[in-house]
Amino acid sequence: MASFKEIVTKAVIGKGKKQFTDNLSLQVTNSPNTILGCWVINHNFSGTFSNGVVTINGSYDINIWYSYDNDTKTEVLKDTKNYIETINVQGTSDTENEEVIIRSLSGPSCSKAEINGSVINCTIDKTLGIELVGDTKVRINTLDEVDDWEEIMDSDSEIDERIDEEVNEEYLDNPTE
Numbered sequence: 502m503a504s505f506k507e508i509v510t511k512a513v514i515g516k517g518k519k520q521f522t523d524n525l526s527l528q529v530t531n532s533p534n535t536i537l538g539c540w541v542i543n544h545n546f547s548g549t550f551s552n553g554v555v556t557i558n559g560s561y562d563i564n565i566w567y568s569y570d571n572d573t574k575t576e577v578l579k580d581t582k583n584y585i586e587t588i589n590v591q592g593t594s595d596t597e598n599e600e601v602i603i604r605s606l607s608g609p610s611c612s613k614a615e616i617n618g619s620v621i622n623c624t625i626d627k628t629l630g631i632e633l634v635g636d637t638k639v640r641i642n643t644l645d646e647v648d649d650w651e652e653i654m655d656s657d658s659e660i661d662e663r664i665d666e667e668v669n670e671e672y673l674d675n676p677t678e
Contacts, residue, residue, distance in 0.1 A: 508641065513632050516632045525622070528619060535568045535572055541561050544627075556587050557629060565621055567616075
């Protein structure tokens with residue numbers, strides 16, 4: 502006869518990753534000649550889960566260093582990009598009690614930057630991973646094992662009588678005996 506044990510625990514009940522691409526067009530005050538560098542910093546994000554979809558709200562700062570005035574002067578364009586991304590998670594329950602864990606698997610970075618007049622067009626790539634942690638129940642087959650328990654009686658009259666006979670109640674009064 503099969504016997505089962507049930508364990509209720511928190512576990513990862515859904516996980517996935519997704520790459521996102523942002524195409525930005527940033528206006529500059531000076532007409533740029535050369536892009537000297539592009540950095541993405543201060544990446545912050547958080548997520549919520551509802552109806553099988555994780556919604557990620559985040560932001561990052563983009564800094565573009567460029568030259569202008571026939572490559573004789575430089576300037577850094579600074580901008581903050583806010584984003585909302587969604588990821589569908591398969592095989593999850595419809596409860597809203599799951600904890601959402603989001604990780605930046607590859608932080609936002611500029612993969613392409615081009616000058617188009619007084620506009621700099623940038624492509625920013627990022628990869629985010631999510632895990633949903635929630636309550637789950639695991640059933641384990643104990644393979645016909647019988648619990649090897651001894652029954653403990655609340656009171657055994659034979660043992661109680663033996664204790665009464667062997668205990669010297671006057672021991673504390675006369676410890677030398």
